[in-house]
Amino acid sequence: MRYILLLTRGEWQESGTPQEQGEVFGRIGEWFAKLRADGTITEAQQLQAPGTATTVVLDHGASTLIDRPLLEAKEAIGGYAVIDVPDLDAALVVARSFPVPDGKVEVRPAVER
Amino acid sequence: MLEALARWPARGIPDRPGAWLLTTARHKAIDRLRRDQRYAAKVAQLAALPESAEREPDDRLRLMFTCCHPALERDAQVALTLRAVVGLTTGEIARAFLIPEPTLAKRLTRAKQKITTARIPYRTPEPGELAQRLDPVLRVIYLVFNEGYLATAGERSLRRELADDAEWLAGMLVRWLPDQPEPLGLLALIRLHLARWDARLDGNGNLVLLADQDRGRWDQVRIRSGVALIERAAAMGRLGPFQVEAAITALHDEAPSWEATDWPQLLQLYTLLEGVDPSPVVKLNRAIVVAEVAGPAEGLARVEALADELGRYYLFHATRAALLRRLGRDEDAHRADAQALGGTQNPAERALIQRRLASPEPHPGARDGRADL
Structure with a gap:
């Protein structure tokens, strides 16, 4: 079953020194490489900083643009990964293993077609 | 402190273990006959197996762990367990927790989805997952028990069948996980409370406070069984809140009277409990014991220090009222009791507080606001 892990940006991305951040990004890179190699992660993307986001609001034929991300800065999504695992418990194990000092991972099942 | 817990159960070892085991088995057999039809088959299965061989969990256990999955919020866990494992109707659960039935139905539907x-x-x-998964199950079973022991609301103050269900579920956990001390602690706690069941209501259906109960009516078989369970758990050397709470209950159960209760020992156990579960309610109960050891003024000071956290909790006000009355501050006590009355929907508890409000003399046993400490 496929789950999407929505990865928030943690406090560490705002407050850490470049060297500390570099170390965390290094661990994240290894995590992605390992889980891609064993087939757990089928797809993943890292997103540019929230400041680069544009939100399109659709309203019955009209549309307006908002020059900021959908979610507040502290909950801003920093990336996502699609994983293929047997059940929620297995998905939660993957989510818990995301190697960051702080942050949130939303685990959402994909609609199976 | 740990030493105190390890040492005291020695006094509770039964003189004739064989005899009381047999009696327990007979009581259990009768319990099983009385039990609702829907469990009959499962119970027969369990009864047919020797205790140590029952490592294979049955469907109800699987269901229980699914309902109490940590990915579900606590309220949903409790509601699902009561619906799916215990078999209450949506209406019954809604009434028990004072929420509109459609709200509860929605909560159940969302959780099931x-x-x-x-x-x-x-x-x-x-x-390897037990550390995270066991605790919610233990807590939910205890909530089911508490709901039976003293219903949140509804016409019936006590619901024995719910309390029995909780005992049965805890027993099932113990059979499946014989090497885990906290399920043993929970089962002991439930048995030690059930032991007092018959003494908790007087002939008129009024709730009798622990201090005033006829201890001759307490079920000694259950008490000894509970104490033996704590001994088994304590021997594993991994202390947890249910074991300590069971030890506290056992100390009350073994005391010949309220006055002869080993209050200093009880205070130690509460200090221990506060260490593993530093919740305001534990602090409130500890304050009651402080009042017995160091006097009502000292106890009242501890209670009032919890006003910010427990100001909306009726037992906070009831406890305050009882201590104020002992200090001769009857008017303040009256006001506190009135606040307590506003906070509970349990008919027997309401009647108890109302009797206290109605009588100019202090209720003889109203040393604490609770039916049981």
């Missing part, structure tokens, strides 16, 4: 859609697995946890 999440179990299916997010594929929460229908299984018992692996040994």
Whole structure:
């Protein structure tokens, strides 16, 4: 079953020194490489900083643009990964293993077609 | 402190273990006959197996762990367990927790949908997962027990069948996890409370406070069984809140009277409990014991220090009222009792507080606001 892990940006991305951040990004890179190699992660993307986001609001034929991300800065999504695992418990194990000092991972099942 | 817990149960070892084991078995057999039809088959299965061989969890256990999955919020866990494992109707659960039935139905529907859609697995946890998975199950079983022991609301103050269900579920956990001390602690706690059941209501159906109960009516078989369970748990050397709470209950159960209760020992156990569960309610109960050891003024000071955290909790006000009355501050006590009355819907508890409000003399046993400490 496929789950999407929505990865928030943690406090560490705002407050850490470049060297500390570099170390965390290094661990994240290894995590992605390992889980891609064993087939757990089928797809993943890292997103540019929230400041680069544009939100399109659709309203019955009209549309307006908002020059900021959908979610507040502290909950801003920093990336996502699609994983293929047997059940929620297995998905939660993957989510818990995301190697960051702080942050949130939303685990959402994909609609199976 | 740990030493105190390890040492005291020695006094509780039964003189003739064989005899009381047999009696317990007979009582259990009768319990089983009385039990609702829907469990009959499962119970027969369990009864047919020797205790140590029952490592294979049955469907109800799987269901229990699924309902109490940590990906579900606590309220949903309790509601699902009561609906799916205990078999209460949506209406009964809604009434028990004072929420409109459609609200509860919605909560159940959402939880069931999440179990299916997010594929929460229908299984018992692996040994490595137990640390995270056991606690919610223990807490929910205890909540089911508490709801039976003193219903939140409804016409009936006590619901024995719910309390029995909780005992049965805790027993099932113990059979499945004989090497885990906290399920033993929970089962002991439930048995030690059930032991007082018959003495908790007087002939008119009024709730009798622990201090005033006829201890001759307490079920000694259950008390000894509970104490033996604590001994088994304590021997594992991994202390937890249910074991300590069971030890506290056992100390009351073994005391010949309220006055002869080993208050200093009890205070030590509460200090221990506060260490593993530093909740305001534990602090409130500890304050009651402080009042017995160091006097009502000292106890009242501890209670009033909890006003910010427990100001909306009726037992906070009832406890304050009882201590104020002992200090001769009757007007303040009256006001506190009135506040307590506003906070509970349990008919027997309301009647108890109302009797206290109605009588100019202090209720003889109203040393604490609770039916049981």
